[in-house]
Amino acid sequence: MSQFSDQTGYNQEEAEFKRREAEALAALRAKLDAQRAELKSPASRPANWMECPKCGNQLAETRRGDVMVDACSGCAGVFLDKGELDLLLSQSKGTVLGRLFGH
Ligand SMILES: [Zn+2]
Numbered sequence: 001m002s003q004f005s006d007q008t009g010y011n012q013e014e015a016e017f018k019r020r021e022a023e024a025l026a027a028l029r030a031k032l033d034a035q036r037a038e039l040k041s042p043a044s045r046p047a048n049w050m051e052c053p054k055c056g057n058q059l060a061e062t063r064r065g066d067v068m069v070d071a072c073s074g075c076a077g078v079f080l081d082k083g084e085l086d087l088l089l090s091q092s093k094g095t096v097l098g099r100l101f102g103h
Helices: 007-039 084-090 096-100
Strands: 059-064 067-072 078-080
Touching (some): 007 067, 007 084, 078 084
Antiparallel strands (some): 059 067, 067 078
16 A cells, blocks of 8 residues: 555655755755855955846845845846755746746
């Protein structure tokens, strides 16, 4: 008999999966926050730190749900640091965004 044959077992399996997924997301979020904090150190900043690559205006960090984006006040462009797209896609399974990036 499959473990999925009774609804209670399935619900427990689903809850465990969601708990592990939430833990993995929290760990990735913490890692990305640590990387961001390190980049904020003046010594490690490049000359064009937080300048929009499209229009040159200043980018501002903005939190959208669990994802940190760099949003431009000039052209309204939105940029993602390495790892942020993975975090976004991990929450976008089955959505247009997920399908667009192959998840
Ligand atoms: Zn811009």
